[in-house]
Amino acid sequence: MARAATRLRDAQLRVTAQRMAVLAAVEDLPGHPEVEAIRARAQQVTGQLSLQATYNVLRVLTEAGMIRCTQIAGLPARYEPERNDNHHHFVCRLCGDIIDVECVVGAAPCLEGNLPASYRVDEAAVTFWGTCERCAAQRS
The missing domain is CATH 1.10.10.10 (Winged helix-like DNA-binding domain superfamily/Winged helix DNA-binding domain)
Known part of the structure; x- marks a missing residue:
């Protein structure tokens, strides 16, 4: 505390x-x-x-x-906790577990959108969806 x-x-x-x-x-x-x-x-x-x-x-x-x-x-x-690393997430469709995924490309904001020059991107959020190791093993 x-x-x-x-x-x-x-x-x-x-x-x-x-x-x-x-x-x-x-x-x-x-x-x-x-x-x-x-x-x-x-x-x-x-x-x-x-x-x-x-x-x-x-x-x-x-x-x-x-x-x-x-x-x-x-x-x-x-x-x-905020780590100021602009990481992304993977979500398991079966159990709902969420894990951190490092930045997809380069430094924050990691992605570059095809936007007008006047737009300022400060964060990019990507969510990967699939099956975690544990759930995949249980299905096998």
Whole structure:
């Protein structure tokens, strides 16, 4: 929790128990947790934490650049610590696992769209869909 408090101060955000608990939960949970998993972990520290309060904290932390919200079509929002690496994701169609995939081409934003010169791209999101190793092995 002390690390979370320091990170919040460094981002010039007010340090609250809810913010510390949610930030620590996102950093401690493996993979790309959903809001309910983050809330459950944060509640171990804060006691009661409403779903709305969890969403509010996640929004503040995302806007501050501390965490990343990943929106993948057909799935609930997922969260992870922001690493400023503009990575992409692979989603298993069978089990729903999500793993990180390094930038497809070069440095961020990794891809160049065929856009007018006046458009400024700062991020490119690619989602690869398929079958993970575990599910492929189970199907064999």
